[in-house]
Amino acid sequence: MRETYRVADRCRVCGSAHLWQFLSLGDSPLANAFVRPGTPTPDPRYPLALVKCEDCTQVQLTVVVRPEILFRDYAYASSASSSMIEHFRAMAGAITSRYATRGTLVVEIGSNDGVLLRPLAAAGARVLGVEPAENLAAVANAAGVETWNAFFSLSLARRIVVEKGQARVVVANNVMAHIDDLDDLTQGLNALLDGDGVFVAEVPYLVELLDRVEFDTVYHEHLSYFSISALRTLFARRGLELFDVKRETVHGGSLRLHVGRPGRHPLTAGLTATLEDESRREMHDRVPYQEFARRVVVARDALRSLVHTLRTQGKRIAGYGAAAKGNTLLNYCGLASDDIEFIVDSTPYKQGLLAPGTRIPVVPESWILDRQPDYALLLAWNHAEAIVRKNAEYVRRGGRFILPLPVARVMD
Numbered sequence: 001m002r003e004t005y006r007v008a009d010r011c012r013v014c015g016s017a018h019l020w021q022f023l024s025l026g027d028s029p030l031a032n033a034f035v036r037p038g039t040p041t042p043d044p045r046y047p048l049a050l051v052k053c054e055d056c057t058q059v060q061l062t063v064v065v066r067p068e069i070l071f072r073d074y075a076y077a078s079s080a081s082s083s084m085i086e087h088f089r090a091m092a093g094a095i096t097s098r099y100a101t102r103g104t105l106v107v108e109i110g111s112n113d114g115v116l117l118r119p120l121a122a123a124g125a126r127v128l129g130v131e132p133a134e135n136l137a138a139v140a141n142a143a144g145v146e147t148w149n150a151f152f153s154l155s156l157a158r159r160i161v162v163e164k165g166q167a168r169v170v171v172a173n174n175v176m177a178h179i180d181d182l183d184d185l186t187q188g189l190n191a192l193l194d195g196d197g198v199f200v201a202e203v204p205y206l207v208e209l210l211d212r213v214e215f216d217t218v219y220h221e222h223l224s225y226f227s228i229s230a231l232r233t234l235f236a237r238r239g240l241e242l243f244d245v246k247r248e249t250v251h252g253g254s255l256r257l258h259v260g261r262p263g264r265h266p267l268t269a270g271l272t273a274t275l276e277d278e279s280r281r282e283m284h285d286r287v288p289y290q291e292f293a294r295r296v297v298v299a300r301d302a303l304r305s306l307v308h309t310l311r312t313q314g315k316r317i318a319g320y321g322a323a324a325k326g327n328t329l330l331n332y333c334g335l336a337s338d339d340i341e342f343i344v345d346s347t348p349y350k351q352g353l354l355a356p357g358t359r360i361p362v363v364p365e366s367w368i369l370d371r372q373p374d375y376a377l378l379l380a381w382n383h384a385e386a387i388v389r390k391n392a393e394y395v396r397r398g399g400r401f402i403l404p405l406p407v408a409r410v411m412d
């Protein structure tokens with residue numbers, strides 16, 4: 001049998017072997033591997049731990065689970081909520097005006113159902129999506145957004161150039177953290193981008209992870225946790241130049257990067273300011289990571305103790321949103337079905353399944369009013385505002401929401 005995962009003993013950015021482990025969340029099941037009821041075999045677990053590269057500050061997982069296993073029973077669903085659609089519309093507008101994409105080729109890696117490419121095409125760009133999920137690629141094609149059902153790679157980039165020419169802009173939102181082989185990605189970009197071409201990407205930001213104790217966003221699909229310093233090194237080593245960064249509020253704190261060929265685009269004040277901020281925070285040092293690891297333990301103990309106090313008082317608790325991050329949280333905090341009765345979720349394919357590891361049943365959102373649990377733990381805290389807003393009736397009847405992070409608290 002082939003190994004189900006490999007140990008990543010080199011830095012994915014600079015190749016260094018000087019990796020220092022600062023956080024272990026134990027052995028955890030795959031966060032999106034929801035389980036059919038009655039499955040007799042235990043949910044497979046893999047080490048979940050973070051290391052920092054002592055040479056370039058890259059933060060990454062200690063293991064890489066084989067993609068065939070990671071994505072085996074993965075039911076891909078477009079997560080395009082109305083706030084995400086708005087976010088991508090604004091991003092399309094920004095790209096169109098800044099890079100004059102009318103009449104040029106724009107390629108998106110991980111293009112989902114075409115949510116970003118549609119407004120770009122409407123503004124006159126020639127667009128091409130690259131999307132590994134078959135059903136999403138089909139939806140995009142049906143809607144008139146040409147989408148190749150494939151993983152991006154150097155060889156795919158060469159094929160695009162032959163068939164479509166070079167691209168003015170290549171976009172990749174929430175893709176880079178999933179890619180093991182960043183050399184292949186950057187070589188693909190080098191082949192695909194025209195002389196003034198720009199790579200625009202959004203990645204979760206390491207500083208947000210540390211500041212807001214978002215340890216639940218650590219799961220096996222997220223291989224890398226980028227700082228600006230590491231990203232600058234990554235591109236510089238491969239003949240590209242990071243010239244602009246901006247912080248965005250989506251997904252609990254992201255970075256939008258702009259990367260081009262060296263010397264073709266002025267380095268922006270945003271980049272300088274963020275680099276200075278990282279150097280003030282001493283991101284090359286061990287201290288911020290040790291402090292983070294300490295706060296993770298505090299957060300775990302606070303949530304466990306809140307839940308156990310409420311349970312001792314006979315209160316009933318449900319989870320709200322069967323997000324991948326919720327599964328990291330519950331498994332690390334050792335909360336299972338005797339504490340959390342059920343998890344409500346709006347995604348049809350998750351309903352009727354059990355959360356990995358904890359085996360808590362996932363049920364429709366209507367259960368919140370049907371069962372009226374005393375407390376609802378916001379596992380999908382990135383959607384807290386929308387969830388609280390639409391559950392006014394639950395609150396009116398006496399239900400309360402719990403925010404798990406950075407330290408568990410019952411919302412007023």
Ligand code: TYD
Nearest residue numbers: 321322323324325344345346347380383387
């Ligand atoms: P998501 O934001 O995709 O987080 P992750 O990347 O950690 O999986 O997950 C949000 C989950 O919350 C998703 O399964 C849908 C669910 N959800 C609801 O059930 N109701 C809601 O009103 C919202 C906004 C989300």
Ligand code: ZN
Nearest residue numbers: 011014053056
């Ligand atoms: Zn490194």
